[in-house]
Amino acid sequence: MKKVLILGSSGFLGxxxxxxxxxxxxxxxxxxxxxxxxxxxxxxxxxxVIKMIKQTKPHLIINLVGxxxxxxxxxxxxxAYRLNVKTIENIVKAIKETFAKPYLIHISTDQxxxxxxxxxxxxxxxxxxxxxxKYLGELFARQTSSTILRTNFFGKSKNLSRGLTxxxxxxxxxxxxxxxxxxxxxxxxxxxxxCEMIELSVEKKIVGTFNLGSNKGxxxxxxxxxxxxxxxFPTTNMKRTKIADYKFLNARRPNNMIMDLTKFEKNFYxxxxxxxxEIKLTAKEYLx
Numbered sequence: 001m002k003k004v005l006i007l008g009s010s011g012f013l014g015x016x017x018x019x020x021x022x023x024x025x026x027x028x029x030x031x032x033x034x035x036x037x038x039x040x041x042x043x044x045x046x047x048x049v050i051k052m053i054k055q056t057k058p059h060l061i062i063n064l065v066g067x068x069x070x071x072x073x074x075x076x077x078x079x080a081y082r083l084n085v086k087t088i089e090n091i092v093k094a095i096k097e098t099f100a101k102p103y104l105i106h107i108s109t110d111q112x113x114x115x116x117x118x119x120x121x122x123x124x125x126x127x128x129x130x131x132x133x134k135y136l137g138e139l140f141a142r143q144t145s146s147t148i149l150r151t152n153f154f155g156k157s158k159n160l161s162r163g164l165t166x167x168x169x170x171x172x173x174x175x176x177x178x179x180x181x182x183x184x185x186x187x188x189x190x191x192x193x194x195c196e197m198i199e200l201s202v203e204k205k206i207v208g209t210f211n212l213g214s215n216k217g218x219x220x221x222x223x224x225x226x227x228x229x230x231x232x233f234p235t236t237n238m239k240r241t242k243i244a245d246y247k248f249l250n251a252r253r254p255n256n257m258i259m260d261l262t263k264f265e266k267n268f269y270x271x272x273x274x275x276x277x278e279i280k281l282t283a284k285e286y287l288x
Contacts, residue, residue, distance in 0.1 A: 001025065003058045005062070005102070006030055008032065010030075010035035014030075017198060029058060039056070053095065061103070062105045063088060063105070065088075066087075073133060087137075088106065103145050105149065106137070106149070108137065110213065111127075112135050114254030120211070120262070127254055147204075147205065147208065148210065149201065151188070151194060151211075152187075152188035153190065179239050180238055190278040191282075200268060206267050208263075214272060214273055214275035226276060226279050230283030
């Protein structure tokens with residue numbers, strides 16, 4: 001069996017990708033810095049990264065490591081640089097120094113966009129240090145044979161404490177007041193479907209940078225109301241608001257992160273799902 005090394009396998013996405021539902025044709029090697037995985041390693045130490053890759057001899061590497069808290073990245077840019085840039089620099093350096101030259105799949109973000117209409121891959125607009133650090137990481141990933149997936153995703157985590165839908169679900173079941181942004185637009189994809197597309201990327205190994213999301217994006221407010229409706233929860237405690245009114249945020253946020261998905265669909269010969277359908281399918285995960 002070919003070996004796949006998954007870096008950051010204990011995180012939100014990594015836990016799903018290594019659940020046994022995906023990549024069944026491959027021997028999976030799991031990595032984290034401290035959790036119970038096959039390998040525990042700080043990826044900021046380049047010599048240790050090189051040693052790890054030489055010893056494990058993976059055919060392919062999936063990099064899920066990253067600092068994703070936007071305000072934290074803005075407040076602590078050095079930490080963002082170490083996790084979002086230095087780690088991928090070391091990974092690529094290690095790939096170049098190994099004989100097998102494993103293929104790389106690198107997960108990036110839709111936060112590199114803020115444009116009118118749907119953004120194609122070439123139209124980046126970096127507004128905060130998180131976006132800046134993720135884009136710098138992409139530049140290193142491009143130095144080797146790689147698939148870079150710019151994405152945003154949602155779904156149910158094991159402990160209901162990781163992502164957007166977990167937060168919404170916890171607020172809804174507690175009947176808390178929820179403010180949802182009507183001036184922020186995006187087109188994320190469900191975590192389950194993202195894992196399927198990562199699996200497809202492993203099979204295809206198409207070099208390039210690709211937007212990966214759902215068709216027919218919407219505002220975060222509309223997302224929240226549709227998710228609540230799919231769960232049959234009342235929306236009386238939900239209020240539409242504007243992110244522009246939140247002056248206390250450390251980092252400037254994009255207003256429109258909706259991605260143009262044409263390149264991915266054309267290269268991978270697939271029609272990506274509608275966002276409203278992804279919301280319904282994810283809601284069913286919480287009703288089980």
